[in-house]
Amino acid sequence: xxxxxxxxxxxxxxxxxxxxxxxxxxxxxxxxxxxxxxxxxxxxxxxxxxxxxxxxxxxxxxxxxxxxxxxxxxxxxxxxxxxxxxxxxxxxxxxxxxxxxxxxxxxxxxxxxxxxxxxxxxxxxxxxxxxxxxxxxxxxxxxxxxxxxxxxxxxxxxxxxxxxxxxxxxxxxxxxxxxxxxxxxxxxxxxxxxxxxxxxxxxxxxxxxxxxxxxxxxxxxxxxxxxxxxxxxxxxxxxxxxxxxxxxxxxxxxxxxx
Ligand SMILES: Nc1ncnc2c1ncn2[C@@H]1O[C@H](COP(=O)(O)OP(=O)(O)O)[C@@H](O)[C@H]1O
Ligand SMILES: [Mg+2]
Numbered sequence: 001x002x003x004x005x006x007x008x009x010x011x012x013x014x015x016x017x018x019x020x021x022x023x024x025x026x027x028x029x030x031x032x033x034x035x036x037x038x039x040x041x042x043x044x045x046x047x048x049x050x051x052x053x054x055x056x057x058x059x060x061x062x063x064x065x066x067x068x069x070x071x072x073x074x075x076x077x078x079x080x081x082x083x084x085x086x087x088x089x090x091x092x093x094x095x096x097x098x099x100x101x102x103x104x105x106x107x108x109x110x111x112x113x114x115x116x117x118x119x120x121x122x123x124x125x126x127x128x129x130x131x132x133x134x135x136x137x138x139x140x141x142x143x144x145x146x147x148x149x150x151x152x153x154x155x156x157x158x159x160x161x162x163x164x165x166x167x168x169x170x171x172x173x174x175x176x177x178x179x180x181x182x183x184x185x186x187x188x189x190x191x192x193x194x195x196x197x198x199x200x201x202x203x204x205x206x207x208x209x210x211x212x213x214x215x216x217x218x219x220x221x222x223x224x225x226x227x228x229x230x231x232x233x234x235x236x237x238x239x240x241x242x243x244x245x246x247x248x249x250x251x252x253x254x255x256x257x258x
Contacts, residue, residue, distance in 0.1 A: 005073060008033040008175055008205035009054055014068035016049055016058065023049045025229045027068070031222075036197055036206045038216035038237070041226035041252065047209040050226070051177050054207070055091040056084060073174060089116055092168030093177045097184050098160035100152035100167075105144055108152045108163055109134050112171045134166040138196055158189035162196060176200065178208040182215065194219045213253060217241055225249045 009031040016024040039047040052058045135141040182190040223240040244250045
């Protein structure tokens with residue numbers, strides 16, 4: 001029997017430049033499998049940039065250069081045989097503003113399946129089952145089962161954000177990346193998304209960018225603190241907050257900058 005996977009994401013000496021500007025500097029980090037990891041640090045320190053390396057979306061900008069290694073579940077994502085389509089199926093992403101497509105709830109959930117699966121394998125029964133399963137997993141099924149034809153952009157923001165998570169699930173991702181997923185939501189919506197993250201944990205590895213210290217503390221198992229493109233430390237959340245290993249982390253969590 002093979003050993004259980006300990007880390008879903010591992011970077012080694014990862015450097016990234018936007019043109020001449022270096023946004024990531026020798027980032028070497030291991031992200032635990034099946035847990036929730038927060039990326040924290042002052043605005044502009046490179047949290048979003050690091051997150052977007054994990055599914056190689058930074059490369060959409062022509063002026064980005066990346067050096068170093070990124071392994072997802074042991075596989076180097078820069079290997080020539082890696083398919084970007086497959087990578088982005090395995091690594092789903094959720095953004096600051098919920099961005100469902102302006103089509104029905106149902107079609108949002110099956111959108112990825114339709115792209116990734118040959119049409120003949122997608123009968124009505126398969127699609128219906130996928131919709132029910134994904135909406136159930138994010139806690140929307142009861143509310144939306146009689147409104148599947150409603151336009152997704154008409155839902156409440158919290159429901160829209162949950163739907164954006166739901167539409168990743170039929171593709172069976174390994175990793176879900178969330179970039180400040182609660183920044184458009186109120187306190188209730190934020191709590192609901194945090195509860196959902198707890199539900200999803202274990203089945204998926206979750207990496208969340210947040211500028212909200214209270215959220216990082218409540219919602220994550222591990223925290224990574226970044227400053228000016230460098231990784232300062234990764235620790236279990238309670239250790240990072242109670243016993244930071246670096247004076248710069250201590251200053252940040254005490255609110256002295258950022
Ligand atoms: N598309 C881009 N082009 C050029 N510079 C960028 C781009 N995106 C981010 N940056 C710069 O890279 C640095 C890190 O940005 P970012 O990763 O968005 O930080 P954070 O998410 O921690 O606020 C910042 O100085 C930012 O201005
Ligand atoms: Mg950001």
